[in-house]
Amino acid sequence: MQLVPNPQAIRAAYPAELKTIMSIAEARRTRAWLAPWKHLAPEATPLWSLPKLAAQLGLGAVWVKDESKRSALGSFKALGAPAALSRLVLREHPAWDASGVLRGDYRAKLNGLVVISATDGNHGRALAAAAQSAGVRCVIVLHQHVSAEREHAIAAFGAEIVRIEGNYDDSVSHAAQLAEANGWRVVSDTSYPGYEEIPRDVMQGYGALVDELAEQGTEPFSHVLLQGGVGGMAAGVASYLWEQWGAQRPIFIVVEPQQADCLLQSALNGVASKATGSVDSVMAGLACGETSPLAWRFLAPTVDFFLTIEDQQAVDAMRLLAHGAMGDVPIVSGESGAAGLAGVLALALDQAFRARVGLGPEARVLVVNTEGATAPSVYQQLAGRSAEEVLLAQQRWQTT
Ligand SMILES: Cc1ncc(COP(=O)(O)O)c(C=O)c1O
Structure with a gap:
């Protein structure tokens, strides 16, 4: 596990030059275009509160924006x-x-x-x-x-x-x-030199999920943990919240598998970089070896910390969510989906990390469950329950 502060992060209004690339207005427009698509759920995805976990960790609140419910396609990528x-x-x-x-x-x-x-x-x-x-x-x-x-x-x-x-x-x-x-x-969904317009549109699509948050009544958040593959999801979400909150934006923390640490390496090098590890992880969606340079333009000034986790930490977070541990709602969260919560656990349970990122009883933490059981047999094996069982437990939880 490694936690690296990002010296390039700033606290200022969202810069005009970034706004010409990605903006709240375009995220909203994308959301409206996509709304009638038959593969997307007609309603906003749930924003679950996990009050028992938050209390156990000594945090003010932990919320999960649950993209497993976005679409039968299984993940937030259905927006991109x-x-x-x-x-x-x-x-x-x-x-x-x-x-x-x-x-x-x-x-x-x-x-x-x-x-x-x-x-x-x-x-x-x-x-x-x-x-x-x-x-x-x-x-x-x-x-x-x-x-x-x-x-x-x-x-x-x-x-x-x-x-x-x-x-x-x-x-x-x-x-x-x-x-x-x-x-x-x-x-x-990733950019490379000379190829930026389409990956920009993909990332802008992810902004639609943040646009829903504004209507779900829990803002502002103090900390937002975002899992990173090439960085597109983190850039789409962080750019929106940065534009919305300006210098009062939340603390952003990006979470990656330690074997696919391209974003953490980018922070260390000050420029979009490659991963140092084997780039193979149980977190399949995060097993990316090269940072998207366009995403990095947004992440460099906004992400305060980069954290790497081990595969087992993601699996532990999957299980915790699947079993509704401590009496919170059970949630179907796949290997990459649970990485944000794994990051919260890793930071909150370590006194030194906790202090460095400012997690405490006032913290209002947001994570995005970016996928459900996108590989159902892997999910069942790792979570110890099938997605169907978790959904049944979720229904029971909601009616009691
Ligand atoms: C479930 C899931 N979460 C997160 C990510 C990370 O997104 P990005 O590669 O844009 O950083 C991916 C990418 O494939 C994914 O599939």
Whole structure:
């Protein structure tokens, strides 16, 4: 476990130059466009309070924004890829109806378009579903560590699968090469030099989940813990809250697997960097070796601390959430989904860390459960309960 303060973090109003890239106004617009999409839940995702856990940890409050309920696609990524695909189409056809793209209104006109992306699972699944809704051909590149279970979930939406050796970062390069060779369009959740517009749209889509928070009546938060893969989710969420609260923004802490610490390394180096470890983790969605440079532009000035955790800590947090430990609500939270809460536990239970990040009885902590049981058999094995059992326990908890 490593905790690194970020010397580049500032407390100031949200800078105008960042606002031209991502803004509350565009997050809100994206939310409105996506609202009618059949794969998204019509209502806001729950914001659960865990008062018993908070008391046990000596914290004022702990909230979980539960993205496992966003969509049958299983994760918050259901907000990113469809937003980016819609915006890609609308840039070329500005007169088209934004919500009509995912309704399939332009299916006949879009049949020449082919989209491609690499994925650890969740982004590819969301892109495949969005492409199927729009009537667009979709190719998904998977690296060797993506499970067959996750592959089937993507293929179920009609995507063509390409398997490669290597890790996530190799699959990103492979997707870019295939796109170049075939004239396909990359719809990636990570940026690289010369490729920023679409990953920006993906991150902006994640802002929709923060836009709901404002209506859920628990702000302001003192601490927000965000799990990081390439940094897109953290950038989408933090940029929104920074714009909203300016210099009074919460303390942001990014949590990563210690073997895939590209964001922590970026903080140490002062520039978007690569991970030092093996880049293989039970937290499959966070097993990314390279920071998204565009995400880093937002994270460098906003994230106060970077924390790495061990796989077992994520598994412990999954179990705690699944079993509704201490009498709080049971929540389905997958390997990457539980990483934010694992970070809260790691910090709150260590006196030195606790003091460094300012966690105490006044703290109002937010985490985002970014996924449910996206690989159901892995989930059951690690959480010690199936997702169905957890949901039943959740229903019982709500009625007692
Ligand atoms: C469930 C889950 N949580 C968090 C993340 C991290 O998002 P990002 O790569 O944008 O940092 C991912 C990425 O795939 C994910 O699948």
